[in-house]
Amino acid sequence: MTIRWYPGHMSKAQEKIAEAIRKIDLIIEVLDARLPFSSSNHQLDEMRRSKPCIKILNKHDLADPAITRAWVSFYEREAGVKALPMSARLHGDVQQLIKLCQRTVPHRGRPGWPLRVMVFGIPNTGKSTLINTMAGKSMAKVGDKPAITTCGQQVDLRNGIVLSDTPGILWPNMDDQDVAYRLATSGAIGASALDYTCVGIFAAEYMMRRYPDLIGERYKLTDLPETPEAVLEAIGRRLGCLATGGVVDIHRAAEAFLRELRAGKIGRISFEEPGKNVVVDDVVASIETQSNGATE
Ligand SMILES: Nc1nc2c(ncn2[C@@H]2O[C@H](COP(=O)(O)OP(=O)(O)O)[C@@H](O)[C@H]2O)c(=O)[nH]1
Ligand SMILES: [Mg+2]
Numbered sequence: 001m002t003i004r005w006y007p008g009h010m011s012k013a014q015e016k017i018a019e020a021i022r023k024i025d026l027i028i029e030v031l032d033a034r035l036p037f038s039s040s041n042h043q044l045d046e047m048r049r050s051k052p053c054i055k056i057l058n059k060h061d062l063a064d065p066a067i068t069r070a071w072v073s074f075y076e077r078e079a080g081v082k083a084l085p086m087s088a089r090l091h092g093d094v095q096q097l098i099k100l101c102q103r104t105v106p107h108r109g110r111p112g113w114p115l116r117v118m119v120f121g122i123p124n125t126g127k128s129t130l131i132n133t134m135a136g137k138s139m140a141k142v143g144d145k146p147a148i149t150t151c152g153q154q155v156d157l158r159n160g161i162v163l164s165d166t167p168g169i170l171w172p173n174m175d176d177q178d179v180a181y182r183l184a185t186s187g188a189i190g191a192s193a194l195d196y197t198c199v200g201i202f203a204a205e206y207m208m209r210r211y212p213d214l215i216g217e218r219y220k221l222t223d224l225p226e227t228p229e230a231v232l233e234a235i236g237r238r239l240g241c242l243a244t245g246g247v248v249d250i251h252r253a254a255e256a257f258l259r260e261l262r263a264g265k266i267g268r269i270s271f272e273e274p275g276k277n278v279v280v281d282d283v284v285a286s287i288e289t290q291s292n293g294a295t296e
Contacts, residue, residue, distance in 0.1 A: 034269060
């Protein structure tokens, strides 16, 4: 399905984002490298029009490196878009990002002509972490709950760049159930939104299909059970999530398994690949139709 956006139908939040975009030279969109599609907001792509955009694939340290490379190629096919895998916690990675910002908008960044940059993204992708590392000090609260974008201050980074100290908080697209489950698996949306056990079963099923060896290795399971419920139960047993009578407490098992998965304990895992995802295929098809059937 193609999301259509018309100025007349803009919500207050969209209006604020569009206004913020008008005042800057470059958009940094923070995506979660493990799920770049599900952690993006497709309306931002429509609102940005021709404004240059760097999509950072953050939490690269947790994602499958080969799949992240595929995402970089996928995004860089779009005009005006650059993609950079990185970790917002690492100073060296952020320096690379700063250089890319300067290269992307070379006509700005002189005295009187600062390169005005703002960070956008859905909750929990690492926007506050990125702003703090870029600014070299603690400007934004890390790990905070989604909040409304306020009129931010500009921080002079003293390298030609001025950065808005407040990120543009975007909303995830939760219409698609798969997207919602992937976001929940990554920790982007709270446990209250979806049943923890269901999320654990979803994650177990995905891991069985895509990364069976990692699961086998981490939990010393030579033969993986056949159903995701049984896999989660076996994991729960390994992690000592037992109720009275020695039966596995499946809710606690799901919690413990998701905690390990999110912390990267099982390995570097990606939850979606470009082109191999029905939803992504639809988006690609709609992009191609919009550009008058032009094919790559
Ligand atoms: N592993 C890893 N975790 C990160 C990275 N960047 C941010 N985080 C963590 O992700 C969580 C959300 O980060 P935060 O900056 O508050 O996200 P925001 O909601 O987009 O502002 C925090 O626990 C961060 O420590 C990264 O590059 N790698
Ligand atoms: Mg934040």
